[in-house]
Amino acid sequence: MLKIIIIFLGVILISSLIIAFLIFLGVLKDRNSNFIPDEVEESLEDLKIAREKAVKDFKKKIHRLDEEVGDVVDAIQNVGDEIVDVVDTIKNKPRKNKKK
Numbered sequence: 894m895l896k897i898i899i900i901f902l903g904v905i906l907i908s909s910l911i912i913a914f915l916i917f918l919g920v921l922k923d924r925n926s927n928f929i930p931d932e933v934e935e936s937l938e939d940l941k942i943a944r945e946k947a948v949k950d951f952k953k954k955i956h957r958l959d960e961e962v963g964d965v966v967d968a969i970q971n972v973g974d975e976i977v978d979v980v981d982t983i984k985n986k987p988r989k990n991k992k993k
């Protein structure tokens with residue numbers, strides 16, 4: 894386990910040194926000098942925007958789904974009420990709610 898951690902840290906250290914060297918040579922651009930190449934920062938920003946859009950779309954979809962499920966529940970309740978009316982009619986009970 895310790896070997897894996899040491900290898901992992903070594904890979905991170907070597908990658909960081911390579912990136913720092915490439916920034917130093919000007920191969921990678923780093924306008925704000927935080928040792929994170931601009932390409933990486935732009936990709937992360939794109940990912941952040943895509944994630945926010947996905948979350949917004951998901952919330953919108955859940956809201957619409959909630960509305961549709963509510964409509965289904967209302968429809969089932971109406972069917973239940975109509976079945977009760979049919980049973981009452983068979984039993985010769987007077988109509989409770991006359992249609993206008």
Ligand SMILES: [Ca+2]
Pocket residue numbers: 922923924925926927928929930931934
């Ligand atoms: Ca940067």
